[in-house]
Every structure is written in structure tokens, then in C-alpha cells.
Amino acid sequence: MIELIWLIPLLPLLGFLINGLGQNVLPKPLIGILGSGVVFASFLISCVLFGEVNTARSAGEAGTFTYQLFDWISVGSFNLSFSFLLDPLSAIMLLIVTGIGFLIHLYSYSYMEHDEGFGKFFSYLNLFIFFMLLLVLGSNYLIMFIGWEGVGLCSYLLIGFWYKNVDYSSAAKKAFVMNRIGDLGFLIAVFAIIATFGSLEFGEVLPAAAQLPMGDTALLLITLMLFIAATGKSAQLPLFTWLPDAMAGPTPVSALIHAATMVTAGIYMIARSNILFTLSPITMQIIAVVGLATALLAACIAITQNDIKKVLAYSTVSQLGYMFLGLGVGAFTGAFFHVLTHAFFKALLFLGAGSVIHAMSNEQDMRMMGGLKKKLPITYITMLIGTIAIAGIPPLSGFFSKDEILAYAFFASPVFWVLGFIGALFTAFYMFRLLALTFFGKFRGTEEQKHHVHESPWQMTLPLIVLAVFAAVGGCLNIPAALHGNSWLAQFLAPIFADSQTIAQPFHLEHTTEYILMAASTVGALAMAFYAINTYRRNVSVTDTSKGGVLYKLSYHKFYIDEIYQALVVKPLDAASRAFYKVVDRDGIDRLVHAVGDFFILSGRGIRQVQNGHVGFYIFMMVVGVIAIMVYGFLHV
């Protein structure tokens, strides 16, 4: 069955080509069915392949398959093939990408129905799925890099989907450029990997790396560069500012690309290269600190935002920070588990937000919402589930994944745990604030909106329900031993992380300690939830943003990070551009070139005075010349 693997990315590519070329010709239903259909077909094949891997794992094998298509680049002794790798990690990612991808295609069918760029939208989504699948399936770093850059392109296209708005297209450009900074890191890492290991294939690099000593400098360079790449794609400090702006794209895009799949690529990549990172403790520490800092910073900003999508965007940044914290403290399974559960509940929340926005006639400001509980019952219930899940309240999925990360963090350093715990409190607060502002209290919109509010059609609610089910029960995939679970996910992924686990200090916490940690976070989250609901259900102080102290202002203005970047990077570069052009190029180098020409022109101008047209003068000069030659001749004979 592994022979079918090339169909998985090919089908969305075909969908892209057909929809892209026929976007103005094909009827809308056909475009929609085709666009969703190819992804569903890929999903089915992925399920079959997942079954294969699962069978192999149950039989105690590693469950790794590679499939080579053709030689891509060969130069000298360096040969790179275009080939795919199927193993437990990519099998799960396949399911996420195609599964959630399909649900979001379905959702988009209704969400984008009245948009003039319907065909374009579906072709871009298909293209995104194609590149994301390349990223996931690539059997070497360069194929992964194709997908890595390709999803960046799709992100650019989809953020700037409504291209007539200048702000949106600028946001798209910002996302692309910031991602590119990370991509340069990726490329440097790729070269360093070639230099160190002579190959880019995961199957050769990773086992070879396991033989290297702890703290190898080459590994340090590689992992640092890979981490820079991850900060770009997965929106971590200092490159996270593009993600909130990316909310300019249509909401299904935010759900698919900027919550469930693309932004987790960084975590996927680090999880895949885990052995490299385990062997560079310095990088691991940097990752943990950066992840934690991002998680806290983004959570602080999310508290005061009023745009429903902005809150979710910062929440995504914050949750990604948790995943990096997990990676940094060695909880690879936990981090990946969080990728999984986050994909469910954050896609759900975004789609729910989309449903709300759709119902409110494109209103995104939560201050203009309120009281939508009755009017949008399905959306409300599903979003409630998502909110509980992300807040980390048991027994929903977010609790288990976040708890695993926090437990590892506690094992690494209690300080990490405390900070992570504070972040989790913030998470619960802003999520329930969002829920309360949107669904509770009185309706604050216009009469027209009130009249128009309606529950979304089935194409939109079905994905919500499916995702809500997964967000609710997804935790069962990896119930920790402390709760008498069998840690299925950890077992399944064991071959991927095996090398790291033998090297790293084995994780061990007393069950009682774990229970205390769990209880603390549960109680904290519940308390924050009630506090937020109580504060915001009675519409007090929601509409006024001018009041509030320094901290409030800092948070509301996102710590002025965009402005700082603008002043420190963009402005100087633009000034340099003008200065280089005007001062150095035109007035400097070009002036010098012209000076050479001017020299000859000026000397010509001087010498030509001799050609005055007076024949008498010419004759005189001739005589002088003749005499001079004669004199010279006499003197030198």
C-alpha cells in the first residue's frame, strides 16, 4: 500500500491545477466538490497508510517506510532524491493535515460562497495542502524545505487573499518576509548538516547524529539554525509578530494554516530532529526559555484584545510557546501531543469564531457582540468545548497535553512550571473572557445585525461538531500512567524518540507530585474561568479601552513590538536604501565614473583652443615644429 503514498500530495496538486486554471470557467459547486474531494481522497489514503504503520507498530516494528520518486539534484558527490518518508510521526501529521484540511474545505464551501474569489480560494487551499504534505512526508531536510517554503507562499497568498485592501497585502508581505528570515536559518542548517553528515536524508543523518558526543559544536550550529527557522514558521519570539497580522486572511485560512497545521511545522521539524537537539543542551535551554517567554508575552497581550480573531491569534502564539517549552524540556511526545490537541481545539475555535463573524455580517469586534448563546446554539456549545479544552480543564484534551508539558517542565526546573502555570491561568482567563463577551450578556450590535444573526448551514456546523468531539476526547490518545492510562501516543511514537530517550535524563516524578500539579492547574484554570465569566458577562468596562494603567496600555498595544521593529529594522533599512542609492551610488561611484569621462572632456576643451582656425597660426606652429625637430636633430647626432 505504501506505493500509494505519492497520490497523497498529488491529489491536492491536481485539485490546485484544475481549480486554478478553471476558476472562472467551472461552476462553484464543482469547484467546491473537487477541492474538498481531493483532500478527502488524500485523507482516505492517509488512513489506509496510517493503518499500515499502526499494524507494523503493533507487531513491534519501527513502522518506517521510504518511497523514492526520482533524483532531484545531483552535483558532484552530492545526490538528493525526491522521496517520501512514512513513519509514526508523519502518519499522524498526515491525518491531521488531510483530516482537518478536509473539514476546513467543507466549512469554506459555505463560508466563502458569496466571495468572488471562490475558485481562487479553493485552489490556494489545495496548494497549501500539497505543500504541507510535502513538508510532512519529505524524507530529507530539503524536501521538507520545499514544503516549508511552499506553505509560506500559500500563507502569503491566503493572508493577502482580499488583495484590494492594502493593509491585508502588507500583512501578507510581512508574514512572508519574517518567515524568510527563519528560512535562511533553515538553509544554513541544511548546509551545516551536509557538511557534518554528508547527507540530508533523515534515515542517515539522525542515526549518525546519535553517535556524536553531547554538546558537539557542529550540532550546536545546526540546532540553533533550525530553531531560528522554527521561530519564523511557528511564530516565536522574536519573529512572532506576523501571526496576529495574518488574521487578515479569511477565517478558514486562520484555522487551517495559522492554527492547526502550518504554524506547528516548527514543532514537527524539531520533533523529527529530536536527537540533534537532545545532544545540544544549550539549544534546548534556549528553546525552553524562548518558548516560555513567548507563551507568557502572547498570553499577556491576548488578555486585552477586542478583536475575536486577534485573541485567538495571540492564544495560538502562546500555545505554540508551550509546545516549544515542551520541546525544550525534552517532552517531545508531550509537545507533539499538544500539536495534536491544539490542532483540534484551535481549529474548532477559529471555525467557531468564523461562524460568529459570518453570523454577525463580518463583525470581528467582541465589544459589538454578546448574547449570541441562544442565537447560535451549535456554535456556542462547540466553542464552549473548545474553550474548556484550551483552558486545560479535565477531562478535555487540552488538559492532558498541557499537563504533560508542565510536568516535564517541573521536572526540568520548578521555575519553568511556575511561569507555565501563570501562563495557563492567563489562558483560561482570556479564553473565557472571549466566550463571555461573545455569547453571554446582552446583544450589543446594531439592529440590522440583530435581525440578520442566524446559525450557520450544515457545511459549517458539521466541522464544528466533529472537531468538538475530537477536542473533547482527544486526550484519551495519551492518558499518562499516573491516571492509569496506557500512553498510547507515546508508545506509538517511541521509535522516533528512542535515541533521545536513551541519552536524556529519564523523566520521573512521584505520582503524588503529579497529582498535586494537576490539581493546582485545574483549580487555577477553573478559578480564572469563573472570574472571567463573572467580570465580562455584565458588560462592564468592555467598551472603554482608553482607561486602564500602564500595564493595560502595554498589553493593549502589544508591548509596542511592531513599532520597535519598525523603528529598529524597517526604517533604518529604508533610510539605508535611499542613502545607498543617492549618496553612494549616484553621488559616489557614478560620480567617479563620470569624473573619468569629465577629465577627458575638460582636457579636450582646453587643448582644442589651439585649433583656432587661423592658418597663419598653423603655419607658425609648423615652422616652430620644424625648427624644434632640427634643433633636436643637431643636439642628438
Add this chain to the structure above:
Amino acid sequence: MDHIVQNIQGIPLNHYLIFCSIVFAIGVIGVLIRRNVIIIMMSIELMLNSVNLLLAAFSAYRGDASGQVFVFFVMALAAAEVAVGLAIVIMVYRNTKSVDLESLSKLRW
């Protein structure tokens, strides 16, 4: 024939040299200081003829006829030169109503 040669040789060569130099110098100075084109051409003839005389003199002193052959060449050349030169002068006179050299200063930077 011989007494002509002897007559010529009777005058010391230096005299020829000095005389020819003076005539040549007069020609040069004439070319330099006069502005009338016809006079300038006459001065050029003066220079040519001073050289001719010198050639003839040397030829006679050395008993070598080739010098006198050269004199004929120079005379033929001078005739041709005068023909072309005078044609130019006439054309110039037709266009500028003058034979002043200064009127020919159009060709300059």
C-alpha cells in the same frame, strides 16, 4: 658645358649656401607674416626655388646630375601645386570676395 661648371665653381659654395638660406628665410617670413593668400603662395615658391638653386649648386660641385633631376621634379611639383592652389584661391575669392587668409578661419573647434 665645362665652363658653366667652372663658372659656378668659381663662386665658393658658402655663398650659395648663405644666399639660399636668406632667400629661404625670406620665403618663410613671407608665409608667416603676410595675410594675402597670393603673396603667401609666392613666398612658398621662393622657398622652393631657393632649394632648387641649392640643389643645382651642389649638383654642379659634386658633378652628380641627380641633384638637377630633383630640381625638375620640384619644378613640376611646384607647377601642380600652384595650379591647385590658385584654383582654391579663386574659389575662396568667389565665396568671400577676399584673398585674406584670416577670412578662412571657419574651420575650427
Add this chain to the structure above:
Amino acid sequence: MDNLFILLLFPTLSAIVLSFVKSSSLARGFGLGASLVQLALTIPFVCAFIPNAEVQFEQALPWISTLGISFHIGIDGISLPLVLLTNVLIPLIILSGFRKQHTGSFYALILFMQTGLLLVFTALDAFSFYVGWEIALIPIYFICALWGGPDRIRVNLKFFVYTFLGSIFMLIGIIYLYQQNPNKDFEWTSFIHLILSESEQRWLFWAFFLAFAIKIPILPFHTWQPDTYTNAPAAGTMLLAGIMLKMGVYGLIRWLIPIVPAGVAAYGSLVFVLCIVGIVYASIIAFQQQDAKRLIAYSSIAHVGLISAGVFAWNTTGLQGAILQMVNHGIIVVGLFFVIDILEDRTGTRLLDGLGGLADRMKKLAAFFLIIIMAGIGLPLTNGFIGEFLLLKGLFQVHVWAMAVAGLTLIFGAVYMLRLFQKTMLGPMESKYGAVKDINGYEVLLLGVVVILIIVIGVYPNALLRLSEASVTRLVQQISF
């Protein structure tokens, strides 16, 4: 048909015939037809080419035998991609001139230029090389001077004198080498085996380098280029940027480095730094350019800076990347300049502030433009990526920091290229462009060919890489410094 001279002879003869054609429709048909026949004539050579062998299809005619000059041409893996590039791009460039009513002389000059370019790429005799080098300059001078922009005469004079100055130094170098040559000929093979002292090599390096650096252009010698590109007609810009500057890079690979390795050893690192500084410098300038053509001109300086740096890295990867990227860059700039030409034709301006929102009216153009821009940025699965990847890998083998600085082109390229796209295509549409028509007919054909080449090379670069692999490896092993 397997005589290589036919590739030089055919465009020359076509050019002579064309120069008498006055009717513009006849001239177009004839010009395009001739360039396509020329392309077809190339195919047998590509098919019969054996990648692992040395120079093939050699032809030599005694020319001025008393001086040992012969008309000696041949193809190896380094010249073949460039010959192919020339013969593929010329039909596209001729096609790009179809909008205007040109007489035969316009197309004749392009075909005549093709002869010069092909002679440069195939010459195995320094004298023939120099002749081709100068022949290529004459038609481009006239193309720019007759059909160029408002400032064309002044700019063209600068361009001509500047490049000519470089050539003169090269000529001096060639004559000196001839004097030192015991065989008393101008053959490439005897030149590279000359035994020259270190000090000779040092000044010879500059004599040759100046000619190539001006043509490429490398950083301090580049100021003729943006002016010339902006004032040349579209076809002229494409010829200049697409093919002509490759003459310089080819000269580096074929003549400069093999002949004076000790000179390269002495000054190579200086030039290497210049190239890399040039990448960053030109990219930064491109950020704020208003004129779309000037923007692409500066981006082109950045790109060729990377290519030259790859050459001076002098390893198989870097050189392979340089050769591939020369081809890619040619394809990409032809596409870019054609898009700009279309925009200027439809809207009457090239200034970015006067444009915007055109994607609304020109959907097909926007799609093509985006793909070409992505290739320019070096997105994977486009040809630009493969070239940049190999070049940067080649630089990495020399120096990590050199690669890191040169790699900034990834980021900077995205900044200025996306700005170009945003300022022209995106944003609200200006009402005065309401009647602008989308591309059609031959425009779609031209851009379609460009995009297909971009993607095909991006997905399967080995087709081209295999052609040059053996020659490059041999050259690197043969010449080291």
C-alpha cells in the same frame, strides 16, 4: 548539419536578409521563423552531446594564418547551457517586440547579436572570442540608441565607452599572452598551459577581470547598468540582462580563472568579498526604487553578484550553481522585463506609485507575474531555488559567514520583489485603469513558455546539471589555486 559553424552562419545570413525587409508584419514573421529554425538547428547538437567527453563539435578555420589566428569553435558542458539559453531566449525576445511596428532592421540586429553571443560562448581561440565580444556590443548599441527611452543617447554612450574600456584592457592582455606563447597562436588550450610568473598573472588578472567585471557587472563597476536598463527598449534590456551579462560570467569561468590562477589566488578573495557586498548593497538599494525597471536592474546586480561569488568559490557545487543560475536568471529577467513592458504599455508608466490594483483587471498577468517573482525570490520547485541553493552551498564550503551574508538575498529579495508585486498588482484599483486589458495571444505564449521553463527546471534540474557536470568537475580538478 553537424558543423557548428551553421549556428553562427544562419543568424548572420538571416540578419542580412532581414535588414532589407521594410514591411513590419513580414519582418516579424521572418525574424521569429529564423530564430525558431536556429533553435531547431541547436537540437541535434544537444542530442549528440556527450556530457562526459571534452570539447565537442570542434571546427577550426585558418583566419589570419601569419599570426596564428584561427576561427576555432567548439562546445563543452560549460558553453552548452549558455548556447541553449541564447537560442531559447532569442525567439522570446523577438516575440516581445511584436507589440510595436518594427522594420526588419530591428530583428536583424537581434539576430546579428545572436551571432556575436554564440561566438563568445563557443570560441576556443582568444582572438575569435574577442571578436565575438565586440560584435555583440554593436547591435545592442543600435537597438538601445534607436528604440530606447528619452535619455538614450547619453546613457548609451556611457555604456558603450565603459564596456569598451574594459575590452581594451582585455585585448592588451590577450596580445601579451600571445607574445608569451611559444606556439604563436591564440588557442585556449595553449593559453591555459602558459607558464607565467606571479607578477605577470597579477596584472593580467586585472586586465581580464576589468572587462568581465564591467560586463557582469560586479559592484563598483555597475553604475552604467541601471541607467542603460531603464533607457533601453524592452528587447534591449532582455538581451542585456538575459544573455549579455552572462558573457562576463562565462569569461570568468572560461578565460580568467584558468589562465591566471595565481592572480586569482592573489586577488580572488578581494573580488569574492566585492561580490558578496554587492549582493547586499544592490538588494538594499532595490528596496526603495520607484522605477520598476530600475528596481529589477538592481535586483539583477544582486543576483549576478551571487553568481560571481559562486564562481570565485571555485568548487563543483558553486560552479554548477553558477551555470544553472545563469540560465535561470536569463529566463526570469526576460519574464520580469516583459511583464514591466506590458504594464508600461497598458498604463503608460513604470513608476510604482502610479500603479496598483492591476490584478483586478489583469488576472492572468498577475498569476504569471507572481510565479516569475517567486522564481526570482528562489522559492522551491522553481528554477531560482535550485540555483540559489547550489550557489549558497558552494559558498558555505568556502566560508560560513560568506554564505550567511549572501543568504540575506533570500530575505531582501522577498522584500523588494513582493513590494514590486504589491505596488503594481495589489491594493485598490485606480479608476483610470478601468479599461486596461488583460494579456492575450502572443503575450500569454511568451509568459507561458517562461513559466513552463521556470517550473520544469525547478522540478527536474538534473536535465541541465548533467550537461555541465563532467566539464565543471574536470575544470575544477585541473585548475586550483
